[in-house]
Amino acid sequence: MSLAAPERxxxxxxxxxxxxxxxxxxxxxxxxxxxxxxxxxxxxxTAPSETYSVSVERFTQLTDDFIxxxxxxxxxxxxxxxxxxxxxxxxxxxxxxxxxxxxxxxxQTYRIHLSSKDLQHGFSLQPVNYNLQVLPDYxxxxxxxPADVGEFTILCNEYCGLGHHLMVGKLIVTE
Amino acid sequence: MATQxxxxxxxxxxxxxxxxxxxxxLLITANAVTAVVFLTVGGILAxxxxxxxxxxxxxxxxxxxxxxxxxxxxxMLVFWIVFFEVAGLYFGSSVLLxxxxxxxxxxxxxxxxxxxxxxxxxxxxxTGQADVMFTxxxxxxxxxxxxxxxxxxxxxxxxxxxxxxxxxxxxxxxRRHTGSLPLVTFGLVVAAIIAAFTLISGAITxxxxxxxxxxxxxxxxPAAYRLLFWAFGHSAQQINLAAMxxxxxxxxxxxxxxxxxxxKLSRMAFLLYILFINLGSIHHLMVDPGLSxxxxxxxxxxxxxxxxxxxxIHAYSIPAAVEVAQRAKGYSKGLFQxxxxxxxxxxxxxxxxxxxxxxxxxxxxxxxxxxxxxxNMMIHNTIRVVGHFHATVVGGTTVAFMGLTYxxxxxxxxxxxxxxxxxxxxxxxxxxxxxxLIVGMMLSGDMGVPRRSWDIYATGGAFTTQFPxxxxxxxxxLGIGAIVAVIGGAMxxxxxxxxxxxxxxxxx
Amino acid sequence: xxxxxxxxxxxxxxxxxxxxxxxxxxxxxxxxxQWSLLARGWPIR
Ligand code: HEM
Ligand SMILES: [Cu+2]
Ligand SMILES: [Cu+2]
Numbered sequence: 047m048s049l050a051a052p053e054r055x056x057x058x059x060x061x062x063x064x065x066x067x068x069x070x071x072x073x074x075x076x077x078x079x080x081x082x083x084x085x086x087x088x089x090x091x092t093a094p095s096e097t098y099s100v101s102v103e104r105f106t107q108l109t110d111d112f113i114x115x116x117x118x119x120x121x122x123x124x125x126x127x128x129x130x131x132x133x134x135x136x137x138x139x140x141x142x143x144x145x146x147x148x149x150x151x152x153x154q155t156y157r158i159h160l161s162s163k164d165l166q167h168g169f170s171l172q173p174v175n176y177n178l179q180v181l182p183d184y185x186x187x188x189x190x191x192p193a194d195v196g197e198f199t200i201l202c203n204e205y206c207g208l209g210h211h212l213m214v215g216k217l218i219v220t221e
Numbered sequence: 222m223a224t225q226x227x228x229x230x231x232x233x234x235x236x237x238x239x240x241x242x243x244x245x246x247l248l249i250t251a252n253a254v255t256a257v258v259f260l261t262v263g264g265i266l267a268x269x270x271x272x273x274x275x276x277x278x279x280x281x282x283x284x285x286x287x288x289x290x291x292x293x294x295x296x297m298l299v300f301w302i303v304f305f306e307v308a309g310l311y312f313g314s315s316v317l318l319x320x321x322x323x324x325x326x327x328x329x330x331x332x333x334x335x336x337x338x339x340x341x342x343x344x345x346x347x348t349g350q351a352d353v354m355f356t357x358x359x360x361x362x363x364x365x366x367x368x369x370x371x372x373x374x375x376x377x378x379x380x381x382x383x384x385x386x387x388x389x390x391x392x393x394x395x396r397r398h399t400g401s402l403p404l405v406t407f408g409l410v411v412a413a414i415i416a417a418f419t420l421i422s423g424a425i426t427x428x429x430x431x432x433x434x435x436x437x438x439x440x441x442x443p444a445a446y447r448l449l450f451w452a453f454g455h456s457a458q459q460i461n462l463a464a465m466x467x468x469x470x471x472x473x474x475x476x477x478x479x480x481x482x483x484x485k486l487s488r489m490a491f492l493l494y495i496l497f498i499n500l501g502s503i504h505h506l507m508v509d510p511g512l513s514x515x516x517x518x519x520x521x522x523x524x525x526x527x528x529x530x531x532x533x534i535h536a537y538s539i540p541a542a543v544e545v546a547q548r549a550k551g552y553s554k555g556l557f558q559x560x561x562x563x564x565x566x567x568x569x570x571x572x573x574x575x576x577x578x579x580x581x582x583x584x585x586x587x588x589x590x591x592x593x594x595x596x597n598m599m600i601h602n603t604i605r606v607v608g609h610f611h612a613t614v615v616g617g618t619t620v621a622f623m624g625l626t627y628x629x630x631x632x633x634x635x636x637x638x639x640x641x642x643x644x645x646x647x648x649x650x651x652x653x654x655x656x657x658l659i660v661g662m663m664l665s666g667d668m669g670v671p672r673r674s675w676d677i678y679a680t681g682g683a684f685t686t687q688f689p690x691x692x693x694x695x696x697x698x699l700g701i702g703a704i705v706a707v708i709g710g711a712m713x714x715x716x717x718x719x720x721x722x723x724x725x726x727x728x729x
Numbered sequence: 730x731x732x733x734x735x736x737x738x739x740x741x742x743x744x745x746x747x748x749x750x751x752x753x754x755x756x757x758x759x760x761x762x763q764w765s766l767l768a769r770g771w772p773i774r
Binding site for chain 1: 237283284287317352353354358359360361398399400401402403404405442443444447470471473474475479480481482483484485486506507508509510511512513514517518521522525526527529530533534537538541542589593594595597598599600601602603667668669671672673674675676677679681682683684685686687688689
C-alpha cells in the first residue's frame with residue numbers, strides 16, 4: 047500500500063534480487079561516467095570548450111579583417127574565404143545569415159571562431175550533424191578537422207525570429 | 222485561518238474510508254479542471270504544429286507556426302502540468318493524510334495568481350507580442366507583460382507549494398496522520414522540494430528579464446540567462462519526474478493493490494533525486510561557450526549518474542511490487558503469468574504501463590545518452606530533443622496524470638466515468654500515437670532535422686538544404702503519430718469533462 | 730537469524746528481474762550505437 051503509512055519499521059534489508067539490480071545499476075552508472083571522461087581524453091570528437099569574451103564590435107572587426115585577408119570569391123552575396131591550413135577562421139552569425147563561407151582543406155585542422163552579432167543562433171553543420179550554440183559576446187572556438195570533401199550546409203537550429211528557417215550558410219571542403 | 226479542524230468540513234470516502242476535506246476537494250477540482258482546459262488548448266495547437274512539421278502537409282504559415290509553437294510549449298509544459306501538479310499536491314497533503322488543507326483561502330490566492338499569470342502570458346503570445354518560445358532566450362525580447370505573467374504564475378505556484386508543506390506538517394501535528402508518510406506523499410514531498418528550488422530559480426531568471434524588457438536593465442548576459450533559465454526549466458522537469466513516479470506507485474496500488482517490496486529502497490531512490498537530480502540541468506549547456514569540461518561532466522553526470530540510479534531502482538521496484546501483488550492473488554505460474562493476467566482493461570493500469578514503457582525505453586534512455594557531453598554535439602537543438610521530451614513529459618508524465626484522473630473523478634469528484642469502454646482503450650490510442658510521434662521525431666533528429674523550424678529546406682534562403690530521403694518517412698511518422706495521439710488526447714478530455722458534468726453522481 | 734537468512738535469499742520478483750535486464754540491454758545497445766556514430770564524425774575539440 048503506497049497510499050497509506052507503511053508499517054512502523056520499514057528499514058529492512060534488501061532481498062538479493064534487489065541488491066543485484068542496485069549493484070548492476072551502480073556499475074553501469076560508473077561506466078556511463080567513465081565513457082565521457084575517457085573519450086574526452088582519448089577520443090577524437092569532444093565538445094569544444096575554448097571560449098573568450100568578445101564584444102560584438104570586436105568580433106565583427108575580426109571577421110571583417112579575416113574576410114579581407116583571405117577572400118577568394120563570392121557566392122550568393124556571401125564572401126568565400128580560404129583560411130591558411132592550420133590557422134584561425136571566423137564565422138559570424140546574424141539574423142539571418144552565416145558569414146563568410148569557409149573553404150577548408152580536407153585533413154587540415156582549423157580553429158573556427160563562432161559568435162553572434164545579435165541574437166542566439168544554433169550552428170548546425172549538416173550532414174556531419176555537429177551542433178553548437180552561438181551567443182553574442184562569446185567567442186566559441188571549435189578546433190575542427192574536416193574528413194570529407196564536398197559542400198556542407200550550416201543551418202540555424204536555434205529560433206532567431208521569423209526568418210530563422212532561412213538562415214543557411216555553407217562550408218566547402220576541398221582535397 | 223482556522224486553527225481547529227472542523228469535523229463538519231470532512232466527509233468519509235465510502236471506497237477508501239479516507240477523510241476528505243471539502244475545501245481541499247474544491248481546490249483539487251478547480252486546479253485539475255483548469256489543467257485539462259490548458260491541455261485541450263495545447264492539444265489543438267499540437268496537431269496544427271505537427272501537420273506543419275510534416276513537410277508534405279506544411280499546414281500553417283510561418284508566423285502562425287512560431288506563435289503557436291511558443292503557445293504550445295508554455296501551455297503544455299507549464300500550465301497543464303503545473304496546475305495538475307498543484308491538484309496532486311493538495312490531494313497528497315490532505316486526502317491521503319486524512320488531514321485538511323490548512324488555509325484554503327491561501328490556496329485560492331495561489332490559484333488566482335497562477336491563472337492571472339497564465340492568461341496574461343497567453344494573451345501576449347496569441348497577440349504576437351511574445352514569439353520567443355518558452356525558453357525566451359535573451360536577447361530575443363518579448364513584451365514585458367509576458368515576463369510578468371510568468372513571474373505571477375511562478376509566485377502562485379510557490380504559494381501552493383508552501384500550502385502543501387504546511388498541510389503535511391499540520392496533519393502530523395494534529396495527529397490526523399500517524400507514522401511515516403505514505404510513499405506517494407513522500408514522493409510528492411520530494412517533488413515539492415525540487416519545486417521550491419525550481420520556482421526560486423524561475424524568479425531569479427525572469428525578474429531581471431522583466432526589468433531588461435522595460436529598459437531598466439541595459440544588458441542581460443545570454444550565457445548567464447541560459448544557466449539560470451535551465452536551473453528553472455530543467456528542474457521543472459524533475460518535479461514532473463518525481464510527481465510521475467509517485468503517481469506510478471499510486472496507480473500500482475490502486476489497480477492491483479501493490480505494496481512496495483522495500484520501502485527503504487524506494488525512499489532512498491527518491492532521496493537520490495533530491496540530492497543529485499538538479500545537477501543534470503546543465504545538460505542543456507553541453508555545447509555552450511563559457512563552461513569548462515570538468516564543470517560540464519561533473520554536472521551532466523549527476524556526479525556519477527546517481528539520479529539515474531534512482532530511476533533504475535524505481536524501474537525495478539514498481540513492476541516488482543505489481544508482480545508480488547499479482548502472485549499473491551495466485552497468478553504465479555512461470556515467469557510472466559502475473560503480467561498476462563494483469564488488469565489490462567483498467568485504464569489506470571494500462572496508463573501505468575504505457576507511461577513506464579514510453580518514459581523508460583524511449584525517454585529515459587535517450588535522455589541519458591544525449592546528455593553526455595560529446596554525444597550532445599550530434600543532438601543539440603535537433604528535433605531529436607523534442608522527441609526525447611515528448612517521451613518523458615508526454616508519454617511519461619502526461620499519461621500518468623491521465624491514469625490518475627480516472628481515479629480522481631470517482632473518488633474526489635464523486636462522478637462515475639461515463640464511458641468505461643472508451644476509457645479502456647484511451648491509454649492505448651494515446652500511447653501508440655505518441656510512440657509514432659516520438660520515434661518519428663527522434664529518427665528525424667538523428668538525421669539532422671532541426672527543432673523549431675518552419676521549413677527545413679530553407680526555401681528562399683541563401684542556400685537550400687538537403688536531408689536524407691528517409692526523413693520524408695520519419696516526418697510522416699511524426700505527423701501520423703500526432704493525429705492518432707491527438708485523437709487519444711481528445712478522448713481523454715471528453716471522458717474527463719463529460720464525466721464531471723454528466724457522469725452518474727456517486728454521492729447518491 | 731534463520732528467518733533473516735531466508736528473506737535475504739528470496740527472489741521477490743523473478744519476472745521483473747528479467748524485464749529490467751531486457752531494459753538494460755536496450756540501454757546498452759543504444760549507448761554503444763550512439764558512440765559508434767560519433768566515432769565516425771570529423772575530429773573536433
Ligand atoms: C498529442 C500530443 C502532442 C503532440 C502531437 C505534440 C507535438 C509537438 C510538435 C510537433 C512540436 C514542435 C516541434 C518543433 O518544431 O520543434 C512540439 C513542441 C513542444 N511540445 Fe508538444 N506535442 C504534444 C503534447 C505535448 C505535451 C503534453 C507537452 C508537455 C507536457 C508538450 C510539450 C512541448 C514542448 C515543451 C515543445 C517545445 C516548444 C519549443 O520548442 O519551444 N507537448 N510538440
Ligand atoms: Cu539563427
Ligand atoms: Cu535560427
